[in-house]
Amino acid sequence: MPKIKIDKESVIKEAAYMANTIGIENLSLKTLAAQLGVKSPSLYNHIDGFDDLKQQLMLYGWKELENRIIEAVIGLSGYDAIRAMCYAFHEYAIENQGVFSTMLWYNQFDNEQMNEVTSKMFTIFFKVTKSLNISQDNCVHLVRMFRSFLEGFALLENHNAFGNTQLIKDSFELSITILIEGTKKLEGK
Amino acid sequence: MPKIKIDKESVIKEAAYMANTIGIENLSLKTLAAQLGVKSPSLYNHIDGFDDLKQQLMLYGWKELENRIIEAVIGLSGYDAIRAMCYAFHEYAIENQGVFSTMLWYNQFDNEQMNEVTSKMFTIFFKVTKSLNISQDNCVHLVRMFRSFLEGFALLENHNAFGNTQLIKDSFELSITILIEGTKKLEGK
């Protein structure tokens, strides 16, 4: 009877899957261990407790999202690229609600790894805006504006905080259009 | 020796104060009870458990914020009113980080009381946008855009997710300007 074998990667992947399916608030070391076929103390050989697990989920999510965004932007430039990135962000957040929750919530400990992983992501955004003949300072502001909107919108949509679900796609589309139109006013500034 | 007396209001107010000072993640019934000078089971005479407490905090916060926004908008109209509301929102979120967390996080159970309290708040927003000769549908989208941005920005700022803290005010100001400029394009549509 061979022992069940797990490793850090399988722990995090299974946790991500469970977070997305049963909801982050229902994820526990107990249920995760059960799902993996081990007892909860065994998880401590691979992660450093429950908080660490959520931190790992957060890093895992930002890396995944980064890949999605890189893919989305291939072959595009300027405002087309921005639009595509926004849609990629939104899609990921909606399809991975549990992981996305940790990305919003557990970015609070400003450790180095965290800054690294999100700055890498938004650097792509940054490069595109710089190509639009907008000053460095204003690019920083713009990235923050898009990021705030994208995270806020996905948070609200995931939490069912918007009433009429039918029109949500329209709201997203119109919002992006407005943000881009506003951005155009910064060209040359 | 008279017994210590607490009631629902003092429980919630103290919880709000503690959430804002020590952080929502450090708030527990144990510490809250200790702060109030009672034992934790006594709290159950006034609230329906820990989750209910956070739900109450959320409702409390939205009501407080509503008052702030109403005050902020007095005497203003049009884009001035929108700008003032945005700043009032931001200020409240930054000054009441713990309560604001519950406002973002515990709005997920779409109970009636919840819808009531937030819709009341954003109705003010809605009324202002309608006065700008913008269609009803587009007003809905606009309110969602502003709300997403405001909640996302405050979440990020509260979590220290922006690097350079010096420029954050500038980022907020520029973002609001862009959102308003974009909104102007919807007049008559």
Added chain:
DNA sequence: GTATTTTAACAAATCATATTAGTTATGTCA
């Protein structure tokens, strides 16, 4: 191939917090 070492799962125990049940003290009101 056997012995040693490492790895990682395990059982058992501990800790912290929320929650429930049942008890008692205080104050109110007839």
Added chain:
DNA sequence: TGACATAACTAATATGATTTGTTAAAATAC
């Protein structure tokens, strides 16, 4: 003054995270 309601309390229970120490399997060395 006495019955009742309120709301505090103590004690007990439940759940999940975490720690400790043990052991079995796998990997490595001889």
